[in-house]
Amino acid sequence: MRIGIDIESGERPFQELIRGVFKSIQNNSDIQYIIIGNSKKIKNSFPEIENFKNIEIIHADEIIYMHEKPVYAIHKKKNCTVNIGIKLIKKNLIDVFFSPGNTGATVVSSVLNLGMIDGIKKPAMGTFFPRIGGGETLIIDIGVNPEAKVENLYHNAILGIIYYNLIWEKSNPSVGLLNMGGEFEKGSLLLKKAFTVMSNIPNFIGNVEGYNVFNGSVDIVVCDGFTGNSILKIAEAMKKFFIDTLKNVFSDNKTKSKIRNMMSYSFSLFGFYNEKKKVLTDKILPKYFGAAPVLGIKGLVMVGHGACTAIELINAIEFSKILFKKNYIDEMKNNAKKLLKKD
């Protein structure tokens, strides 16, 4: 696999991601790393980099910053890391491109330079939520297309099915449309139309709500990018709130003295608490692979967190390897054709 890595667009200094590459390379002699960024700066900071025969540096003059407007920036900054990376995919010089930068810009450049998979009109991204009984629920779209039309919601479902099956090997995952509860009329005209169109999907279970996300009653929850983004951000904020509250509840002075009291016995209660806290924190974290692909475009483009760390980059590379080995692009193309034809 040849992976292009935009090391400059993230929120951390570029050294962080180069360190990630150096770590990743130790277990991946078969990967070719194409680092995209300011070559002079890179070589100055890491003179040893030229000794690695499976690292190549491609120079980029420009970066798109987080606050920039995607369409404008992509056209103005022709030689930015993102445009260069995406064009390397187009020329078949790399297999995967990873960027921790401006998601909108990465999406726009992908659509312009690589184009959409046949039959799919707009790209989408998804994220996996955890469940009470284990397993994962995919929410799609989480922000690429905030004003989705009926057709886009339907395509989100199709992309979600293919992606879910590729990762979790479940060939007929169930699909639900995020809507409001029975006590109000069931959503807008657009959602009613989307419901009708999505009824063609074999495993469509109808309208779903918040509780379905966590109880395992549906595999894929389809929504517009604005709603998905709002849900994702509330969930992330609530997770933080929950962990902070947990910490406060278990660390007030009265509790501390009780714990000290107990500590005088042979059993290490602090260790017990810390172990439990770790298990708990792991369990409520949404499954995150360091990056997520932009679904629907003709190429494997991975978007990472803005504050991507070396560890997250390593995870993103491992996740890219899995998708690449599973023939991500062919699977997306062929299955989209199959599923769209069926209806």
Add this chain to the structure above:
Amino acid sequence: MRIGIDIESGERPFQELIRGVFKSIQNNSDIQYIIIGNSKKIKNSFPEIENFKNIEIIHADEIIYMHEKPVYAIHKKKNCTVNIGIKLIKKNLIDVFFSPGNTGATVVSSVLNLGMIDGIKKPAMGTFFPRIGGGETLIIDIGVNPEAKVENLYHNAILGIIYYNLIWEKSNPSVGLLNMGGEFEKGSLLLKKAFTVMSNIPNFIGNVEGYNVFNGSVDIVVCDGFTGNSILKIAEAMKKFFIDTLKNVFSDNKTKSKIRNMMSYSFSLFGFYNEKKKVLTDKILPKYFGAAPVLGIKGLVMVGHGACTAIELINAIEFSKILFKKNYIDEMKNNAKKLLKKD
């Protein structure tokens, strides 16, 4: 205060709410309770009810069920509990009406029979989310008006300001517009327009996201009813998920045996856990007063949970008392006029 109580539209048997009334009456000799439901059934189950001089029963033949379409049901079932209750407000025979039934139907009947406050076009409802550092964040609207226009979002802000001030006595609460992160273009044309219109609000802090809800950086988060409803339901489902996960983490067999081990010491660890769990659960529950008013209409109409219990009804009555004593309707009318004129 004279309060009309729809005892039939909830998901529990009507006896539950009558029991709530009997409890509430013990501390509220100054409240007149007007129970709306099937008078024969009520008197059969509670023959003693006729001895209470501050309980009156108003007979209603019909109920609107949760699954019914609000507009259709309100017109078809003229003599349902909800229509009767709302009309009692209109005739000034009661001060407050409470229903645990179909929210959409209650809203539709309120708008038709009571009308809107001058200057406000659509009703809205809000809910309070907890914060890490204490205090409350109001999310408005949570589902009354799923397809809000620019004007409706602006009015949600106005209603939110008056309501927040009335409850928390903060005269200039801050207002934010729920929008997407900086890495995408900032939302739809509608949201851009709403942003401009809302800039007239003195304490408008601009676009906000999920994390603002929990960190105390904003008092009122304005959104359309579809997004608000999705957020609320995800938050409720996630709360359940957290608590279940917490329970599982602390109750696996290894932990149980450790706890048993510790129990042999004089300190009651089970008691300690249970106490902590209670504190934690209380802290992550959104502040809920048993019911919430339908904001923007000319009357104090309180909507409760479908599965409203006797305790929740008691809370709803206490909350209604507070709003009534604070001259809810006059405050809403006068402040709406003042705030709308200012802009």
